[in-house]
Amino acid sequence: MDKEKILLIEDEKDMVYAVNIQLEAEGYSVVNAYDGLDGFEKAKSEKPDLIILDLMLPKIDGYKVCRMLKFDDKYKDIPIILFTSRAQESDNEMSKRVGADAYITKPFEPKILLSKIKELLKNNSKV
Amino acid sequence: MKKPIKTKKKVKTAINSQDLVYKYKLFSDLMEHTPDVIYFKDNKGRILMVNKAYTKGLKTTVKKVIGKTDFDFFSKKRAEVMAKDDEQVLKDGKLIIDKIERATRHDGIDNYVSTTKVPRYDDKGKIVGLIGITRDITRRMHLEQVWKEKVRIEKKVEMLEGMNRLKSEFISSVSHELRTPLAIIKQLVSLIYDGTVGEINSKQKEILMKTGNNIKRLKKIIDEVLDISRIERGALKFNYTLINLNDLIEESADFFKGIAKDRGIDLSYKVPNKQVNIFIDCDRVNQIIFNLIDNAIKFTEDQGKIRIEIKILETKVRIGVIDTGIGVTKAGMNELFNKFVQVSQKASAEKKGIGLGLSLVKELVERHGGEIWVESKLGVGSKFYFTLPRFYKLDILDNNIKDQINNLLDKGKTIYFISVLIINYREFKFRTKVKSKKLFNDLEDIIDQVFSEVCKFKGKKPQIVKMDTVNGQCNIIFPNATEEKAIIVSEMVKDRIKNYFSEHQVKNIFVTVGIMPYPTPDESLTTKRLPANIHIKEMYIGSKIRRFKRISYEPNVDIILSKDEIEPSKAVDISRGGICLVTKISLAVDSEVDIKFELPRNRQFIQTKARVAWVKNLDRCPKEKFDRNKIGLEFIKLKTKIPQIFLKELKL
Numbered sequence: 193m194d195k196e197k198i199l200l201i202e203d204e205k206d207m208v209y210a211v212n213i214q215l216e217a218e219g220y221s222v223v224n225a226y227d228g229l230d231g232f233e234k235a236k237s238e239k240p241d242l243i244i245l246d247l248m249l250p251k252i253d254g255y256k257v258c259r260m261l262k263f264d265d266k267y268k269d270i271p272i273i274l275f276t277s278r279a280q281e282s283d284n285e286m287s288k289r290v291g292a293d294a295y296i297t298k299p300f301e302p303k304i305l306l307s308k309i310k311e312l313l314k315n316n317s318k319v
Numbered sequence: 320m321k322k323p324i325k326t327k328k329k330v331k332t333a334i335n336s337q338d339l340v341y342k343y344k345l346f347s348d349l350m351e352h353t354p355d356v357i358y359f360k361d362n363k364g365r366i367l368m369v370n371k372a373y374t375k376g377l378k379t380t381v382k383k384v385i386g387k388t389d390f391d392f393f394s395k396k397r398a399e400v401m402a403k404d405d406e407q408v409l410k411d412g413k414l415i416i417d418k419i420e421r422a423t424r425h426d427g428i429d430n431y432v433s434t435t436k437v438p439r440y441d442d443k444g445k446i447v448g449l450i451g452i453t454r455d456i457t458r459r460m461h462l463e464q465v466w467k468e469k470v471r472i473e474k475k476v477e478m479l480e481g482m483n484r485l486k487s488e489f490i491s492s493v494s495h496e497l498r499t500p501l502a503i504i505k506q507l508v509s510l511i512y513d514g515t516v517g518e519i520n521s522k523q524k525e526i527l528m529k530t531g532n533n534i535k536r537l538k539k540i541i542d543e544v545l546d547i548s549r550i551e552r553g554a555l556k557f558n559y560t561l562i563n564l565n566d567l568i569e570e571s572a573d574f575f576k577g578i579a580k581d582r583g584i585d586l587s588y589k590v591p592n593k594q595v596n597i598f599i600d601c602d603r604v605n606q607i608i609f610n611l612i613d614n615a616i617k618f619t620e621d622q623g624k625i626r627i628e629i630k631i632l633e634t635k636v637r638i639g640v641i642d643t644g645i646g647v648t649k650a651g652m653n654e655l656f657n658k659f660v661q662v663s664q665k666a667s668a669e670k671k672g673i674g675l676g677l678s679l680v681k682e683l684v685e686r687h688g689g690e691i692w693v694e695s696k697l698g699v700g701s702k703f704y705f706t707l708p709r710f711y712k713l714d715i716l717d718n719n720i721k722d723q724i725n726n727l728l729d730k731g732k733t734i735y736f737i738s739v740l741i742i743n744y745r746e747f748k749f750r751t752k753v754k755s756k757k758l759f760n761d762l763e764d765i766i767d768q769v770f771s772e773v774c775k776f777k778g779k780k781p782q783i784v785k786m787d788t789v790n791g792q793c794n795i796i797f798p799n800a801t802e803e804k805a806i807i808v809s810e811m812v813k814d815r816i817k818n819y820f821s822e823h824q825v826k827n828i829f830v831t832v833g834i835m836p837y838p839t840p841d842e843s844l845t846t847k848r849l850p851a852n853i854h855i856k857e858m859y860i861g862s863k864i865r866r867f868k869r870i871s872y873e874p875n876v877d878i879i880l881s882k883d884e885i886e887p888s889k890a891v892d893i894s895r896g897g898i899c900l901v902t903k904i905s906l907a908v909d910s911e912v913d914i915k916f917e918l919p920r921n922r923q924f925i926q927t928k929a930r931v932a933w934v935k936n937l938d939r940c941p942k943e944k945f946d947r948n949k950i951g952l953e954f955i956k957l958k959t960k961i962p963q964i965f966l967k968e969l970k971l
Binding site for chain 1: 495498499501502503504505506507509510513515516534538
């Protein structure tokens with residue numbers, strides 16, 4: 193089986209660096225995008241197995257990217273994990289409304305991110 | 320022709336002289352009684368005439384001042400000012416109206432006066448003098464000053480509120496900004512600690528573990544600051560779900576077991592045998608319990624004890640975290656829940672935090688409609704208690720229903736919870752002779768029928784109906800209901816149930832519907848706090864509990880213990896059968912007392928003997944100094960007239 197491909201859309205370069213190392217160590221191939229527009233384009237062109245999406249992004253914010261993908265029949269099955277820096281409430285509700293599959297509040301335990309990725313990929317492969 | 324005119328003239332002069340006397344009387348009354356100072360001066364500023372009020376302040380007589388000038392009575396400085404004003408009026412004919420000056424009275428008291436001076440003219444229009452009126456306006460000036468001060472303070476408050484809002488927003492955005500680098504640091508440290516980028520030795524691992532712990536500490540501080548700023552901005556939202564309290568406590572306490580064990584602290588808890596379901600924001604209540612246990616561990620010496628206890632009361636649960644720690648002084652207890660307060664002097668920097676924990680906990684408890692307090696003795700230990708409101712009928716809901724409710728709440732749907740309760744179910748079953756299985760089947764049919772008429776749904780039923788045939792309860796969960804619809808449904812169900820029983824020849828069945836806000840509004844809370852989206856209605860079926868219609872709520876009732884010993888109390892409700900009240904004193908069941916109260920609508924006093932039917936001790940709140948008892952009294956020896964008064968009261 194090919195390496196599963198994860199698209200990480202995040203504008204904080206050091207965060208990208210750290211998450212990349214972690215994901216690659218786990219055997220995933222990682223594609224990066226640093227703003228919402230680029231992320232949206234790459235989600236369409238790269239056909240990732242999973243997307244990790246930060247909320248505060250230049251050009252198009254994470255909510256919009258998520259909504260655009262989830263409302264498109266071609267891409268709606270790609271699981272999306274939202275990265276939020278605002279704890280609870282509004283983000284929690286918003287994540288549900290835009291159709292994200294999971295969300296993680298920064299700062300997070302790297303293990304939690306991994307377990308969520310694994311869980312979502314497993315569910316998706318069943319489908 | 321001349322004659323009649325002459326007589327006419329004569330009559331007129333007669334009237335004029337009478338009129339003159341009358342006018343003089345009016346004038347002298349004015350001069351005698353008016354509190355304002357009035358004076359007439361000639362064109363040289365010499366006094367021609369003054370009223371009585373003028374002389375009062377100067378302690379002289381009216382006659383003595385005539386012919387004198389202001390220089391004879393006032394300081395030179397003041398008299399010069401007055402003379403200047405006089406000159407303006409006398410020379411230029413310019414009026415002085417309501418000139419406000421500070422003055423010192425002869426008794427040495429500073430006051431404010433308002434002076435008005437107008438010129439007097441002779442027949443040719445030449446100024447011959449002036450009339451002056453001076454009024455003491457000290458009171459008015461003070462009011463004006465108070466008003467100005469009020470406006471100033473209001474402006475300042477507005478400005479401060481604006482600044483406070485800015486500050487909160489600033490804190491909030493700074494905290495958000497802090498999270499991102501913190502997240503990156505955490506991620507990077509974890510990469511090394513977890514061995515993702517290669518093996519590390521145990522010393523390195525230890526160093527990174529300490530780094531990790533401090534990242535956690537920093538995160539906790541940021542979270543607390545964020546929460547406080549959310550509260551200040553009114554942006555703290557709650558996400559209510561139906562939670563099993565027992566599980567919640569178990570999970571929280573178990574989390575700390577390891578930490579406690581390392582310190583040799585005996586951490587124990589006991590959950591009630593009964594399952595308790597409450598509507599709460601699970602994360603927030605977790606945060607409350609977490610903070611309290613965390614504090615208890617921080618301030619308890621090694622080998623100490625921490626106990627977590629739960630007490631179930633009728634309308635609330637009380638959770639206590641009790642430790643054998645260092646304790647708090649009396650002064651400390653009052654301040655403990657304030658922002659940025661660090662009561663403990665001894666605490667190390669590591670233990671200290673930023674003093675937001677307990678103020679946050681207090682806010683969270685209160686937002687849930689609960690209370691929090693502490694009982695403590697220095698060097699002995701502390702007991703932290705908090706309450707959460709509960710609705711006992713929720714306890715019987717099984718997990719399936721709970722999940723369904725939580726699912727609805729999760730989707731942001733409004734829920735009306737209608738609880739139908741059969742009172743004295745055993746006796747009721749005996750009386751109605753309808754088999755309970757059939758009764759509940761019919762009840763469900765009635766409810767379904769009502770819903771299909773009101774909601775006009777297709778396919779899947781909107782309502783969830785849960786029957787409890789053992790306890791004689793039926794719970795209807797009505798999602799997406801408006802207040803209006805919930806009332807329609809309850810009223811329809813009520814009427815249908817009544818019809819149902821009359822069809823089955825069961826008489827004297829009584830059905831009532833009450834709306835119960837959840838949580839129950841507590842007297843100690845000024846505002847009614849309702850968790851979003853949940854409303855509860857109660858419906859009673861039965862005959863025993865209330866034979867009579869309730870009249871009014873909460874009039875004051877005097878319990879006459881002896882001739883000169885009267886205990887004031889407050890009624891919970893009154894019917895013509897009896898009265899239910901709350902009082903500090905306790906009475907023996909079946910004893911007789913005299914009571915006196917006023918019917919609130921027709922304002923009639925009633926004094927009567929009553930029998931104590933039941934007494935219930937209410938749990939004491941920490942703020943109350945006395946025990947409270949709820950007492951049910953049944954009227955006896957009611958005069959025949961009195962029921963009529965009640966009937967009248969009902970009609971009013």
